[in-house]
Amino acid sequence: xxxxxxxxxxxxxxxxxxxxxxxxxxxxxxxxxxxxxxxxxxxxxxxxxxxxxxxxxxxxxxxxxxxxxxxxxxxxxxxxxxxxxxxxxxxxxxxxxxxxxxxxxxxxxxxxxxxxxxxxxxxxxxxxxxxxxxxxxxxxxxxxxxxxxxxxxxxxxxxxxxxxxxxxxxxxxxxxxxxxxxxxxxx
Numbered sequence: 001x002x003x004x005x006x007x008x009x010x011x012x013x014x015x016x017x018x019x020x021x022x023x024x025x026x027x028x029x030x031x032x033x034x035x036x037x038x039x040x041x042x043x044x045x046x047x048x049x050x051x052x053x054x055x056x057x058x059x060x061x062x063x064x065x066x067x068x069x070x071x072x073x074x075x076x077x078x079x080x081x082x083x084x085x086x087x088x089x090x091x092x093x094x095x096x097x098x099x100x101x102x103x104x105x106x107x108x109x110x111x112x113x114x115x116x117x118x119x120x121x122x123x124x125x126x127x128x129x130x131x132x133x134x135x136x137x138x139x140x141x142x143x144x145x146x147x148x149x150x151x152x153x154x155x156x157x158x159x160x161x162x163x164x165x166x167x168x169x170x171x172x173x174x175x176x177x178x179x180x181x182x183x184x185x186x187x
Contacts, residue, residue, distance in 0.1 A: 011164070012119055015051060016043070019076045019085045028076040030068060031093030039068035039095065047071075052122040054131035063102055069095040070106055070114040123162050129154040136167065141176050142185070149176035 015021055022028045025042035032039060044067035048059050073094025077086045089112040099106040099114070104121045106114055122128055133153035137145035149171065156170030157163075171177060 012051060012123065012162070013116070016047065016071070016115055016119065017074060017087045019087055021046075022074060022076045022087060027071060027074060028078075030072050030074065031090070032069070032072050032095040038065070039072045041065065041068040044068035044071055047122070052131065053125060053127040054134070057125075057127035057131055059102060059127075066099045066101045066106070067118055069097075069099050070101065070118040073112070074115070126154075126158070128162075129157040132157055132162075132167070133171075136171055137176070140168075140171060141174075142182050146176045149174040 021043060025046060026040050027043040030040040030043070031037075041064050044064050047067060048057065048064060049055050053059055073090050073092075075088055075090055075093070077083050077088065091111055094111060094114070096109060096111060096114075098108040101118055101121050102125060106117045106121075110117060130150065133150045133156075134145065137149045137153055141149055152174050153167060153171045157167045160166035176182065
């Protein structure tokens with residue numbers, strides 16, 4: 001019942017290390033300190049709720065906290081330093097201990113690769129495929145898309161390991177997309 005490893009899409013990783021995202025959601029100050037300060041959960045929650053699993057995707061508050069730990073140490077240079085806006089990983093501010101996200105292990109000692117491991121876990125989770133498929137079908141077919149279209153689109157997302165062009169090709173091939181009753185209303 002384990003989640004198979006999947007290569008995270010470049011788009012999802014780009015969001016996680018985006019200077020704008022790190023700044024806007026305070027990820028740039030997501031660090032573990034000796035005083036026991038908890039990591040900032042803003043982007044972790046955004047990643048789970050909006051970018052992958054969805055609000056009802058089956059994650060817990062503990063998963064949010066563990067993802068925040070995985071994302072600790074990523075920062076953006078501010079205007080007081082050369083190379084303003086450069087995203088960097090600061091190992092001293094990272095929680096490098098073992099973590100568990102959605103029942104999957106993130107071993108201790110991965111450092112910056114914690115980010116990639118958590119993205120692999122999220123991309124391989126069936127809830128991500130379903131949530132992304134539902135959002136795409138809602139955008140291109142109907143506000144309440146047929147279950148068959150969501151199911152077929154989610155299957156394509158999984159089969160293509162999150163490749164959005166491949167996923168969209170599958171969506172556009174569904175009978176629901178070609179249905180004259182809905183064709184052209186959303187597109």
